[in-house]
Amino acid sequence: MKIFGVTGWKNSGKTGLMERLVANITARGLRVSTVKHAHHGFDIDQPGRDSFRHREAGAEQVLLVSSSRWALMTELREVPEPTLEEMLDQITPVDLVLVEGFKRDRHPKIEAQRIETGQPLIAPEDETIRAIATNRPDIASDALSGRPAFDLDATDAIAEFILKEVGLA
Incomplete structure (x- = not known):
């Protein structure tokens, strides 16, 4: 399985980009799964069920x-939170696993960034970020060290x- 991540600060556009990428890549005939890192208090279940x-x-x-599905x-x-690698072992093999979050892990990533967040780029300090997807027209190429910048x-x-x-x- 191939693995590629989407990272960035909160409200940077990661989830929207992930959604569009899954639709785009599956439309090309490839099988895609996703892994999303969530904060500790999330719950997919409902009280009373x-x-x-x-x-x-x-x-x-x-x-x-x-x-229709199983979960x-x-x-x-x-028990400590499992690593990304341990979680990837749980996934049925597909062509590509897109990973949202897990900014500190060492897989290749694209950084999503919105000018509205006011957050600095992560890329200058992280060589695992291979490109930037942003709505900032002023991204300086020297800050990206030759990595491409795409419109978000x-x-x-x-x-x-x-x-x-x-x-x-």
Whole structure:
């Protein structure tokens, strides 16, 4: 499986870019899965539902199955957060795994950045960032050390760049 990430600060456009990339790349006939790093308090279950009640009762894992999908929820219960590598081992093999977040991990990434956030670029300090996707027209090439900059909405060009980077073009 090939792996490529989308990173950036909060509200930088990561999720929108991920959504567009998944649609674009799957439309090319490739199989894509995603991994999203979330903050510690997230929950995909709803209070009162049977699966929620199972977890609350102490189940380590709850496997929820229907004719449309299945989901496996695992409670860490004081066990350290798994690494990205450990989580990738849980994914059924596909052509490309797009990873949102995990900024400190060492896989190749594109940085999403919106001028509205007022946040500095991460790229100058992180060689795993291979390109920038931004709505800032003033990005100086010297700050990028020769890495390409794309308009944040240039999904086709960004997808093509990623596929070339991972050898799927």
